[in-house]
C-alpha cells in the first residue's frame with residue numbers, strides 16, 4: 001500500500017463541534033415569549049440540520065460567499081417559524097458562526113500525533129469564511145499546513161477540484177492523501193479525485209472524543 005503522507009480534514013462535525021443548538025432554540029424562543037421543551041427544541045434542530053445536509057441544499061452554493069451562506073441557511077431555518085416565529089436569523093447568528101464552534105476533545109491530540117509522524121495536515125471545508133482565526137483562537141493553527149476553503153477555490157465539496165487544490169497545497173499526491181470527514185456525499189467526493197477516504201460515524205456529543213484516533217491507526221497501517 002502507498003504510505004499516507006498527507007491527511008485532509010473536514011472542519012464542521014469532524015474537528016469542531018457546533019454549539020448546543022437545542023439550548024439556543026430554547027433561549028431564543030423564551031426571548032420571544034414562546035415556551036418550547038428542550039427535547040422538542042432538540043428534535044427541531046435535528047430536522048433542520050439533517051435537511052441542511054441533503055444534496056439539494058448542498059447544490060445551492062451556500063459556501064461560496066458569506067451572503068449566500070446567510071441567505072440559504074436562513075431560508076432553511078424559516079421552517080422552524082411554525083414552532084418559534086421569527087427565530088431563523090437568530091439561529092443563524094448563534095449557531096452557524098464558526099466562532100461559536102469548539103474542537104472535539106481528541107482534535108488537538110490527533111493533529112499532534114500526525115504531525116509527530118511527519119504527516120502533512122490540511123483542512124478542506126465548504127465554508128464561506130477564513131477558518132485560520134478559528135484554529136488560532138484554539139491554539140491549533142500551528143498544527144495545520146494548509147487551509148483550502150470553498151469560497152476561495154470557487155468550488156465546493158464534493159467537486160473533485162477542491163480536493164485536488166487541497167493536495168496541491170499540501171504538496172502530496174492524491175493517492176498518498178487521506179480525506180477524513182463526516183459527510184457521505186460531500187466529503188466522499190475525495191474518492192473521485194483519487195484520494196483515500198475515511199468516513200467518521202455520525203457526530204456525537206461535543207464533550208466526547210470524535211473517534212479521530214482511528215485516523216492515526218489508518219496512517220500507521222498504510223506504512224506497514
Ligand SMILES: [Mg+2]
Pocket residue numbers: 010011012013014181182183
Ligand atoms: Mg462536516
